[in-house]
Amino acid sequence: MLQKYKDYRIITTFAFHHFNLKIMLPKFLLADNSQESQDTIYIVHTEKPRFIAESDIEDFWSNQKIHWIDQKPKSEKEIEDILQAAESFLEDELDNEDELDEENDLD
Numbered sequence: 001m002l003q004k005y006k007d008y009r010i011i012t013t014f015a016f017h018h019f020n021l022k023i024m025l026p027k028f029l030l031a032d033n034s035q036e037s038q039d040t041i042y043i044v045h046t047e048k049p050r051f052i053a054e055s056d057i058e059d060f061w062s063n064q065k066i067h068w069i070d071q072k073p074k075s076e077k078e079i080e081d082i083l084q085a086a087e088s089f090l091e092d093e094l095d096n097e098d099e100l101d102e103e104n105d106l107d
Helices: 002-018 076-106
Strands: 030-031 039-047 052-054 067-069
Touching: 030 076, 039 076, 052 076
Parallel strands: none
Antiparallel strands: 030 039, 039 052, 052 067
16 A cells, blocks of 8 residues: 555656646645545645645544655644644534535435
């Protein structure tokens, strides 16, 4: 599985650097791999410094691993701020999903 991640990272890095892709992406994206890891969620930070935060779906800070795509910032404060923003994004998305589910249940 780690090899797949490294291959994807190389391809993505190649595309961004060699083709100067100007893609309008949200600051954060959610991803999962429910077939292999049902209790894990991934938050992808698309702006520099880019990273993928892997954590338990129920608790962002539990079993958390950060996979840096760009160089890891030297400032712990910057890392803390970005991770706080990622956690807020995750909470907002999960709350929104719950609201949508409730609306669909009413229909």
